[in-house]
Amino acid sequence: MKIAVINTGGTLSCVGDPLAPMSAKDFAQACEKHLDPLLRQKFADIQVSYLTGVPFSASKNQTLDSTDLQPTAWCLMAQALLTHYADFDGFVLLQGTDTLDFTGGALPFLLAGFDSTGEITAALTKPVVITGSMLPMFYQEEGKGELALNFNTDAFQNLCGALAAASLGIPEVSVYFHHHLYRSSRVVKTHTSDVNAFSSPNYPPLAKYAADWSLYTEGWLPAPLRASTSLDDPKQRAEQLKRVTQLHADLDLFPVMLLNAFPAPYSASQGKALLADLVDAMVQAGARGIVLQSYGAGNFPSGNPDAPTEGAVYQAFLRARAQGVYLVNSTRVPAGAVKMETYAAGAWLRLAGVISVGDMTPMTAMAKLMILMALAKQQAWTPEEVERLMQTSLCGELG
Known part of the structure; x- marks a missing residue:
């Protein structure tokens, strides 16, 4: 199984004192040297690739502490996922925890097509798993300046868990944190520093991991019934990428x-x-x-x-x-x-x-409303249609 890892920044990929994000390229090189040999032993059936071409221009090293994330960053992430969608079987997105629940609220609507009635016209068929950590993956060895792996940390555990969760193939955007896999639009950050930093108060986990997986399939979003209404369809995928590209231009409005x-x-x-x-x-x-x-x-x-x-x-x-x-x-x-x-x-x-x-969480409500208003500009939806879509569960964000 081919899984792409996209690093946007955050504690997991930070080094130094004070901690600051590494560039995506530097993080990928550190992973390939120190982490990948362990991943190959742990996941013999998973081939990990690092996508480093997702630049956040507001930062010199083109990754961001999630504190500095802007709404248009959601579009950059979605564009990368859609551009490489056919090349991989699943995706792991690394992000800082401060705004992870905002990103988790936004991405489902950027990776799904729907009309003014709420009917889904293009749906995910592959897993997109977001994760982060309270501690960094690497540290600089004292006196040497070289990076070493922080093995016994939540960074290592969460990345491994996210890769394992992606291999389950659940066709939606999810968050893996501290042994739990949650629907991304339902999570909230509930602790500032504990490794069990996220919860999903209004929706049960999609899965839990201990010695093995416990899968709660009744809570998963259904896969699209037809290829013509999925992102596997090149035409639908191209249309969704076009929509997201326009959203990137319009969202700040x-x-x-x-x-x-x-x-x-x-x-x-x-x-x-x-x-x-x-x-x-x-x-x-x-x-x-x-x-x-x-x-x-x-x-x-x-x-x-x-x-x-x-x-x-x-x-x-x-x-x-x-x-x-x-x-x-x-x-x-x-x-x-x-x-x-x-x-x-x-x-x-x-x-x-x-x-x-x-x-609906306030974070998801904020992201959804921004995206719906920008889509309304594209699709000529009325204010009444926007309000109706806000109160309609499009991607499982609303009970």
């Missing part, structure tokens, strides 16, 4: 911002609220969409507890909607779903034009 609910000052009598000022500032800064990270089941301060539709935040949302800004409600709570009608403190949001995305 559709910025989406996250707005976390927090106890903020307001005055119902004066019609003022700090959160309203933040909404106005976001729109003035160019936001085309705002994803709310509400309290609990979807509650958000209106600026007037007794009459929410008279509150400053409600009025700010109306102003945003009048300028064509999409308003999406997710929850800041890791597990559970938005149900805005449960409390009066959330029911007013629908009157302001806010839509719910249920149990």
Whole structure:
């Protein structure tokens, strides 16, 4: 089985003090010298190749700490995957953990074709596994300046696990971390430094690895029924690459911002609220969409507890909607779903034009909304169609 490894940066491929990303070429050379002999012993049936031609021009060495990742980087990753799709049986994408859940939210929509009704026109038939680590794969030997393998680290374990997960052939984008394989659009980073840094609160794992694999096939996305609706079809693959290339040019035109609910000052009598000022500032800064990270089941301060539709935040949302800004409600709570009608403190949001995305993570909601708005420009979709697609599970991102 031929598996391509694409290194975008992150702790796994960092060296030095302080840690900084190696170039993709330097990392590939270090792997070929120190890691590949072990991989050949461990995975006799896997042939590993390193794709080094995915440059991130914002960085001199053309890889990035994921803190510096931009939305257009998602498109660069998808372009590389689509360009080499026919050459390999699976892919492992290395990324820093800080924004891994954003990348995991974006890639499924960049590697699938769908129309305005949500019908899938081109689907993955091969695995794409994202992984990273809390510790680097290599270190510089003291006094020698040469690289050596950090064997007993989560970097080695996660890369090996990701390669093994790719060999399972599950046809979707997933995340392998600390013995678990998750649907990528469902993961959240839940620890800053522990090796068990990611979880999937609203969707069970696709597989677990201990001495052997435990496969939970009932949770996998189905493979496309026909070759004509898969990325195996050269025509569909070319069309998807064309879409993603255009998305790379357009995505920055559709910025989406996250707005976390927090106890903020307001005055119902004066019609003022700090959160309203933040909404106005976001729109003035160019936001085309705002994803709310509400309290609990979807509650958000209106600026007037007794009459929410008279509150400053409600009025700010109306102003945003009048300028064509999409308003999406997710929850800041890791597990559970938005149900805005449960409390009066959330029911007013629908009157302001806010839509719910249920149990979708805020990171996935942000990425999906950006991509849908850019696709709407390509496909001439209406705002109503964009909102309907936001609330439709296209790649298993929504329960």
